[in-house]
Amino acid sequence: MSKSNIMNTYGRFDVVLEKGKGTKVYDTDGKEYLDFVAGVAVNCLGHNHPAIINALMEQSNKLMHVSNLYWNIPQMELAEKLVSHSNHHQVFFCNSGTEAVETAVKLARKYGKTNGDSEKNQLLYMDNSFHGRTMGALAVTGQGKYQKSFTPLMDGVQAVKFNDMDDLTKKMNKNVCAVIIEPIQGEGGIIPAQKDFLERARTLCDDYDALLIYDEVQCGIGRTGKLFAYENSGIIPDVICMAKGLGGGFPIGAVLAVEKAANAFTPGDHGCTYGGNPLACAVSCAVLEELISGGVIEKVEAKSQYIIDKINELKDKYSNIQGIQGMGLMLGITLSTDTKQFVEKCFHKGLLVVGAGQNVVRLVPPLNVTMEELDAALHIIEEVLEDVDKA
Ligand code: PLP
Secondary structure, eight states: OGGGGOSOSSSOSOOOOEEETTTTEEETTTOOOSSSHHHHHHHHTTTOHHHHHHHHHHHHOOSSOTTTTTTOOOHHHHHHHHHSSSOOEEEEEEEEEHHHHHHHHHHHHHHHHSSSOOTTTEEEEEEOOOSSSSSHHTTTTOHHHHGGOOOOOOSSEEEEEOOOOHHHHHHTTTTHHHHHHHSTTTTTTTTEEEEEHHHHHHHHHHHHHOOEEEEETTTTTTTTTTSSTHHHTTTOEEEEOOOOOEEEEEEEEEEEEOOOHHTTTTTOOOOOOOOHHHHHHHHHHHHHHHHHSSSSSGGGHHHHHHHHHHHHHHHHHHHHHEEEEEEEEOOOOOOSSSSHHHHHHHTTTTTTTTEEETEEEOOOTTTTHHHHHHHHHHHHHHHHHHHHHHH
């Protein structure tokens, strides 16, 4: 099998992963790894979870795909679940995070045109944010390195300094149709939005009749210890973008909106061939059931605190650690040395972790990770710190 048939878009480790169980994955030589990347915050129930497998088998025996020209049961069930656990009223389904953001951007533009004049089409986004790779999502991504090769990007967008209330206030005006924020910046380095910043964004959006959009693609679906990340601040957005953990490994994306926002779309405005596909929705229903009724989310906070306490202990011992930030099982260890080397050393010792931002190592394990697995991962992290200290 040749690797050269795959387009060269990722810097990959020289390993082929073949199977997984729970938090563990195995390569083609049988080597075991603790997977604290979890498909970058996707495999919220780990690998090969029986609830996911059962849902896949059951639904694929019934109906795998039908067009959105017709209704299907899993799509309606999933929408009902998302609505009943949120402050929101309607859902649009798609396949990925970037598609969810595209949907939100289009919804915002349509909302602006419906509720204002033709000039109400501006979107404010945050410096250092990440919203995806398609052209609309890329235009509201606040990191030039992802954009520079693909200009010209969509116009009618403006960057705001993240967590800077004055900058946000200065840039808000009647032509703004939406403000898009990650409640915790993921790719940018696990940086939470401050509560007073979110409060200001909410007030300004209300004052100027703009939509407040939260991108919860990475931080949503239980990752922060609440089903939705917005529940932590209590500041409710008009629109939420979701993907990743929503399918637990099966591709699905969604946009959840309050009524006034959702009403902006009418038939023909937006669509998605696979969006709300019965198979994806059946899996997602099973994932939510397990996360909520299976008690997975309620244990996230204790696991988070356990990691934070251990890393803080290590911080007193190893100068390489500057701190740990984030929420729930979306944590970032800030290092004073090279993240790449640290991640590689973890890999060789059987722990998968991924960098974020400049010098942050991200820990986003499955939400059902066991305490023993946390100990094993923290042990490897200490070994690597020891190694780096000596070097
Ligand atoms: N938004 C956020 C916050 C993300 O972290 C990501 C991916 O990392 C995306 C959007 C894009 O999601 P996808 O890769 O599924 O298109």
